[in-house]
Amino acid sequence: MKSPSRRKFLKMVGVGGAALAAGAVGGSAAASDGLKINNDNVAMLYDATRCVGCKACMTTCKRVNLDSGSLAYEQAEFDPDGLWDAPADLSGDTRTLIKLHKESPTKWAYVKHSCMHCQKPSCVSVCPVSAMTRDPESGIVTYDKGICIGCRYCQIACAFNIPRFQWDKALPQIVKCDMCKSTELPRIGTTGCASVCPVDAIHFGKRGDLLAEAQRRLDAEPEKYIQYIYGAQELGGLNHLTIAGFPFEKLGLPIVGDQPPAEFSEKIQHTIYKGFIAPVALYGSLCYVAIRNMKKAEQHNGTEKKGDDA
Numbered sequence: 001m002k003s004p005s006r007r008k009f010l011k012m013v014g015v016g017g018a019a020l021a022a023g024a025v026g027g028s029a030a031a032s033d034g035l036k037i038n039n040d041n042v043a044m045l046y047d048a049t050r051c052v053g054c055k056a057c058m059t060t061c062k063r064v065n066l067d068s069g070s071l072a073y074e075q076a077e078f079d080p081d082g083l084w085d086a087p088a089d090l091s092g093d094t095r096t097l098i099k100l101h102k103e104s105p106t107k108w109a110y111v112k113h114s115c116m117h118c119q120k121p122s123c124v125s126v127c128p129v130s131a132m133t134r135d136p137e138s139g140i141v142t143y144d145k146g147i148c149i150g151c152r153y154c155q156i157a158c159a160f161n162i163p164r165f166q167w168d169k170a171l172p173q174i175v176k177c178d179m180c181k182s183t184e185l186p187r188i189g190t191t192g193c194a195s196v197c198p199v200d201a202i203h204f205g206k207r208g209d210l211l212a213e214a215q216r217r218l219d220a221e222p223e224k225y226i227q228y229i230y231g232a233q234e235l236g237g238l239n240h241l242t243i244a245g246f247p248f249e250k251l252g253l254p255i256v257g258d259q260p261p262a263e264f265s266e267k268i269q270h271t272i273y274k275g276f277i278a279p280v281a282l283y284g285s286l287c288y289v290a291i292r293n294m295k296k297a298e299q300h301n302g303t304e305k306k307g308d309d310a
């Protein structure tokens with residue numbers, strides 16, 4: 001009675017091993033797919049030359065995303081009475097931040113920091129439980145607190161240092177912009193920050209249209225803008241585009257190149273999986289030999305039994 005069930009088990013792991021090996025090869029092929037930039041995704045265009053630093057976008061972001069009760073006001077050291085929400089940086093309570101870049105007393109610019117909604121997002125690529133996902137149609141990168149195990153790989157992988165962890169919460173989660181996917185976007189068809197900006201420094205729309213609009217502004221006032229659209233190509237394309245009158249690295253937007261790190265990390269993962277193929281194949285072979293030996297032993301036993309009966 002023992003032999004058949006053990007054989008069944010060995011068959012199962014043998015088939016499983018072969019499937020794992022085949023899956024590893026298939027995964028490697030899949031990693032090289034989908035590198036084209038999708039201009040039909042939704043996106044935001046931030047024009048730093050228009051921004052007046054009013055921070056209406058920041059306060060609105062906090063207000064419209066209060067649903068989870070996770071985005072609290074942050075008191076600054078200079079404000080002992082707590083009169084303003086004044087975060088010093090992105091944090092477990094702040095999804096977007098307007099920072100001031102000062103060149104001289106008469107020359108400055110504001111810059112908005114928030115998730116870039118990368119078309120090849122490393123945060124998605126490294127998340128071991130798929131708590132970070134990218135909707136292929138809209139291009140929005142979202143986070144599921146119900147799945148997250150708190151490993152914070154997404155934080156380490158993000159080239160823009162965007163995801164933040166709620167160190168001070170009993171049930172912490174990762175915090176980052178989700179383009180108001182479940183709040184303002186279905187409600188009013190645009191993002192909270194874009195809807196309140198009094199000077200149209202934030203524009204929401206189809207990525208292709210926003211690229212055309214950005215280029216139109218660069219052409220119309222070449223002396224005002226750096227002739228470059230940050231995000232058009234960076235890391236394989238970002239869905240948060242920026243145009244500005246100062247070099248982007250001065251505004252805290254790093255020079256990152258066009259190659260998506262997600263592709264790089266996937267290559268590493270699949271190289272590791274490829275390394276598993278040899279031991280998995282060996283394991284499968286051992287299972288085959290074990291099953292064959294069991295069959296032989298059963299046949300032998302059967303023959304012996306027949307002989308006894310005769």
Ligand code: SF4
Nearest residue numbers: 051052054055057197
């Ligand atoms: S609401 Fe508009 S102008 Fe005000 S800080 Fe935000 S982006 Fe700048």
Ligand code: SF4
Nearest residue numbers: 115116118121123158
């Ligand atoms: S900016 Fe960072 S958090 Fe946002 S999608 Fe890209 S990798 Fe993920």
Ligand code: SF4
Nearest residue numbers: 061177179180192193
């Ligand atoms: S799109 Fe929504 S979540 Fe993202 S920064 Fe703007 S208001 Fe905040």
